[in-house]
Amino acid sequence: MKKSNRLGPEPWRPSGATDQSPAERVLAALTEQVGPVTTAELVAVIGLHANTVRAHLQELTEAGLVRMETVASVGRGRPAHRYSITDEGRAVPRVNDPAFAEYRGLTTAFATYLASRSDNPSDEAREIGRAWGRQLGDDAGPGRADPAGMIMQLLARLGFTPVPPPATNPGEGIALRTCPLLELAEEMPEVICQVHQGLVEGALDQAGASSVGVELLPFAEPGACRLHLRP
Structure with a gap:
């Protein structure tokens, strides 16, 4: 992903945007492949330098969005690698994802309302986030066995580009x-960031992993917010 010295994430951009980052272009290209492909085959499709x-590809593999498999070489030489997109990678939001579109629209509307009308916008925003997270948790399925994996997939779908530690x-x-509502989060973090924390809490609760503690650190470092899930 793009590197930056500013604190916090980059804005999310749809997969069809012309100003996609190189990593987003790689992921989008893999989405369109029928089967696993080599680095050279991706270079031919994308037009970026092989390095x-x-x-x-390494970054996306570490994030669980891409799967790497090793293919034995014919004769001498190092084994070759082929890459394919994972289910988590396919869950990265597209402009036609109804859950993503609904999330952005509703969050923008009620965040603006709370910031101007509520006496306690942070607490109310967190409760709204929990309610929305519980609804999304129904789609995520049981998360007791792997709560972090469930949350990673959910956040990828909503446009946060989560990368595991x-x-x-x-x-x-x-x-x-990345953040799907970065401009609003910078303008009213007491509302938007609380929505995001509540969303994770609600999803965990609905998936049967309510014992997992959630701590969201907004604008924690250059290029990212940090989310901690603790027993």
């Missing part, structure tokens, strides 16, 4: 690299 494609340091939490 750029290779680096973003490295296995060597799980305490880093989930990095949220």
Whole structure:
């Protein structure tokens, strides 16, 4: 994804946008492939440098959006790798995703209302987020076995581009690299960020993982917010 020195995530852009980041272009290209493809085949489709494609494939693989398989080489030489998109990768929102479109529209409407009319917009926003998260949790299915995986898939679908922590340091939490409502979040974080925290709490509750603690750190670092899920 794009690198930046500003605190917080990048704005989410639909997959059809002309100003997609290179990683988004790689993911979009994989969505259109019939089967696993090599780096060279993706380069031919996208037109980016092989090193750029290779680096973003690694990033997307670590995020669980792309699957890598090793193919034995014929004769001498290193084994080749082929890549395909995962179910989580396919869940990354598109402009025609009804849940994503509804989320953006409704959140924008009630956030503006709460910010101007409510005496306690943060608490009310969090409760609204919980209610919306419980509804989305019905679609996510049981999350007791893997609450982090369930939340990763849900947030990917809503436009947050979640990236899991490295296995060597799980305490880093989930990095949220994009935000579908970034302009509003910068203008009224006490409303939008509380909606997002409540959304995760509600989804976990509905999926049977209400014992998992949720801590959202908005604009925590350059290029991301941080989400911590703790027993």
